[in-house]
Amino acid sequence: MMTGTTAVLDAFAAHLRALELPLPVEGAEQARAETAAALSQLSDHVIPRLDSLDAPLLVVIGGSTGAGKSTLINALVGHPVSRSGAIRPTTRRPVLLHHPADEPWFTGTRILPGLARVHAGQRRDPEAPGAGDTTGDVDPATSLELHGQTRVPPGLALLDAPDIDSVALGNRELARQLLRAADLWLFVTTANRYADAVPWEVLRTAAERDVTVDVVMNRIPAREGVAEELAEDLRGMLERQGVDVERLFLVPETEIDPEGMLPPAVITELRDHFAQLAADGEGRGRIARRTLAGAIDGLAGSATDLAEHAAVQDAERKRLREQAVASFSGARERIDDALGDGSLLRGEVLARWQDVVGTGEFFRGVESLVTRARDRLGQMVGGKPAPAIAAEQALGTGLVHVVIDETARGAELADAAWRSTPAGRHLAEGRDLSRLPDGYAEEVSAAIRAWQGDVLELVRAEGADRRTKARLLSLGVNAVGVALMVVVFASTAFVPTGLEVGAGAATAVVGQKLLETIFGDEAVRRMATVARQRLTDRLDALVAGRSALFLDRLDDLGVEGAAAQLHADAAALTQLAHDIREDA
Incomplete structure (x- = not known):
């Protein structure tokens, strides 16, 4: 069959290790615990067992506090090897008993790789892992104590686990980890404790996973x-x-001797059962395969559950991303509205543009206005470009203010939306995402200045031929560049609705006419299209840079799409469990 074929399990383990469940959505904490448990079972039992079906059968002896597990183990080997007593928890470091010939199966990290190995009677380095384990500590043990015992038949190993209802949380978790590593679970209870709730919870889990x-x-x-x-x-x-x-083995209430040992006769049936099991290689194989197939089926169920949790995480990330994108898309749209509604062509910008064209009778005949503008601009050649530069600066300043105001508003909306849910608050925790980052205003100013430089370069490039160059020089590159900026800032859908807005409309018309007298209709349309696209690109980059503070928080959560992987893992694990049962 598939002895040594662990590719399905290795892939599942890799997907579990890569699984990111970072957002505090409902069930996330439980899912993280289930992920850890599945990884533990893979490394502690499932992968090593599938890789070595002929290894000794591991019998984990577990049960309630004070049920007498250690006393039973001591009786099985004929002398005290596992400590028992009145102090709780009684079993601290798990003890594994094996036949000396089977020692190589357990000294390495084939099973329970997270527990350091300590041999009985071995002098321990105080710095070694697990050397500090002591009875009665609150923390769980970190080592596994190995005992080679000739009274344990070859092919079988007994592991004394901490109490499943221990007062110490770490011990309870360790007990469950060891039970997940079992091929066969020997559950020990007492006549007056067998109805306790905690053991039955663990027994139901064993039944669900088909553990023997x-x-x-x-x-x-x-x-x-x-x-x-x-x-x-x-x-x-x-x-x-x-x-x-x-x-089901029944052990009567019996006096123990001064060493804490039971009379051998009371466990004869249990000892004989283990001896027969050790001698029956085929029977051990059936138990190992049944428990292995059940464990893999359980992992398939875990994979399905975790896939659902991963899908919930992905959905929450998508919702948070959409909130951030929508907030900044709104900011970007509002910037475009300000560009197209003529609001940037009012006030200071309008005054500076009037200085450039030199008219106080702004609405009288566009053609005569163009003539006067040309006459006025021609007078500036000779070192008087200040009005054009002032207009250019006014345009740039107005746009900078709009970009900063609207991106700040977008950030505030995104931050408020995120902080309305636990997942969003988790991402925003420790950072004021609504605050403008240091240097953002300077970044916006630099981008707008760069765009204005683009516009001047367009004007120079278009006015390269001799005839056009003469006209351009007669007016000045800066003044013509401002005219092109004015045209870009005006929307074709712009409809004047008042005196100031009407002034903005006329401003754009004058700019258009000035450019047409120099370059012609087609060239002006081409230049305006290029200039508008370059402005759009820079504005997109500015807003994207601001939204990146939000989106990067989501990207830092890791790769999405784990749900599909885990669903595929579940199907592959179910098939593997079926194949193991068929082989058995």
């Missing part, structure tokens, strides 16, 4: 009929919860 489970009911009162009554009740509970138990 054996149960020990410990400390049964030695009264006639009690064992049978309790066993019937426990079997009924297991059946109602859908937990398929292979074997």
